[in-house]
Structures are given as C-alpha cells and as structure tokens.
Amino acid sequence: MSLPIAVLISGGGSNLQALIDKVEDGTLDVDIRMVLSNRASAHGLERAKKHSIPTCTLSHKDFSSREEFDGEMVRVLKETGVEAIVLAGFMRIITPVFLGAFPGKIINIHPALLPSFAGAGGQADAAEYGVQISGCTVHFVDEKMDHGAIIIQAAVPATPGEEVQELAKRILQVEHRILPQATKWLAEGRLSVEGRFVKLAAAKVVSSSGSRFEANNDFICLINPPLEEGF
Structure with missing residues (x-):
C-alpha cells in the first residue's frame, strides 16, 4: 500500500515535480494526497493542479503564532489521511505542534551540506x-532549523x-x-x-x-x- 504523504512548498516546486515524476514513472510508491503552501503565488501549486493533486493555501500571516498556524496545517492534512510529510522548499520553521502530529515522518531538503550553511x-x-x-542534504526534521539526523x-x-x-x-x-x-x-x-x-x-x-x-x-x-x- 502506498504511503500517503503531503508535500509542503513555498515557491516554484521543482522538487515537488521531481517527486511527481518518480511517482508517475512507477519508481516511487507514494500517494501525494495534498500539496500545501503558505504562499498563494507559489508556482508549485500549479504543478500539482496539472497532475490532479489536491492543493491548499494557508497564509501564515493569518495566524497569531507559529503554533496556531501549524495546528491548522495539522488539521487540514490529517483530514486527508496523510501519514508523512516532505518539505520541498517550505520556508517556515516547524514547531512541536506539527512535529508531534507526524513523529519521525517529516523530512526536508536543504541546499547545502549540513551542518554547514543552515538557514x-x-x-x-x-x-x-x-x-x-x-x-545538498535530506534530513529528518526536529525542533531546530536544519538540524535533524541526516538521511x-x-x-x-x-x-x-x-x-x-x-x-x-x-x-x-x-x-x-x-x-x-x-x-x-x-x-x-x-x-x-x-x-x-x-x-x-x-x-x-x-x-x-x-x-x-x-x-x-x-x-x-x-x-x-x-x-x-x-x-
């Protein structure tokens, strides 16, 4: 059974496209249930729509705290049955509210050789x-920015x-x-x-x-x- 995932983006979504391509050619067995962005202008949302993947935009500016924003993301994503999260250019710091909802199931791509040049x-x-x-580095996400164990x-x-x-x-x-x-x-x-x-x-x-x-x-x-x- 395919792992149900969500991909979180803030921009162009080229890494999202790389994931979609591998799903469609049969190399990657995951079910992308949703692409979520904190920016309505993110081109990655259009990429998702072209492949009939549900999208959601939640502006962090509409929430009073990071925790409140993360709590709403969790609510939306849980409704889709998502079990794991891939951060593909998502320009937000994740709080324990989000981490606790998907323990050990959140990974991130960072364009540097960590631990050098985080941020x-x-x-x-x-x-x-x-x-x-x-x-570049793919790592598990923890409470600190670009800090989790390296994959x-x-x-x-x-x-x-x-x-x-x-x-x-x-x-x-x-x-x-x-x-x-x-x-x-x-x-x-x-x-x-x-x-x-x-x-x-x-x-x-x-x-x-x-x-x-x-x-x-x-x-x-x-x-x-x-x-x-x-x-």
Missing part, C-alpha cells in the same frame, strides 16, 4: 564563503567567485535525485534513527560506483548513501 540562504552563504565543494547528502564542485545562481543550478540537479530517493526509503520503512545517525536497511546499490554519477556531463558529484536504480 534560508544556504547556497548564497556557501558561495560567499568561497567553498570548493557544496551540495542522504550530495556534494558538487563549487567555483569561488562564480555567480550564486550557477552554483544553485548545480545543486538543484542533485536535489531532484536525492529527495525522491530519500522519500522512497521513508515510504519503504527502511530508515531508522539512532541518535544523530540514520541507518538504511537492505539498500540495493546500482553498482560498486553507485555513489558517483555525471550530471549532463558537466560535473561529477558524490552521493552517500548511493542512489538506487531509477534515481
């Missing part, structure tokens, strides 16, 4: 710092002095691969957390070099744990 400006902060390697990371080359938009594009290519992969592992019940460590059960690696791949022949990135077939 909304991950790519820009990394570029300004002059790093030689950047990347999978992808590292890409960075060129000091390049435009942050170029680095962001490179990172986004691998975001679109590791978020669906982590969602699949979550749906299959193969992830367990012990302290700061996430253990992956019964991984089937494509090959002995499965942690490396070329993206459009432009660069080589390192992904760990390795991607499985279809990702």
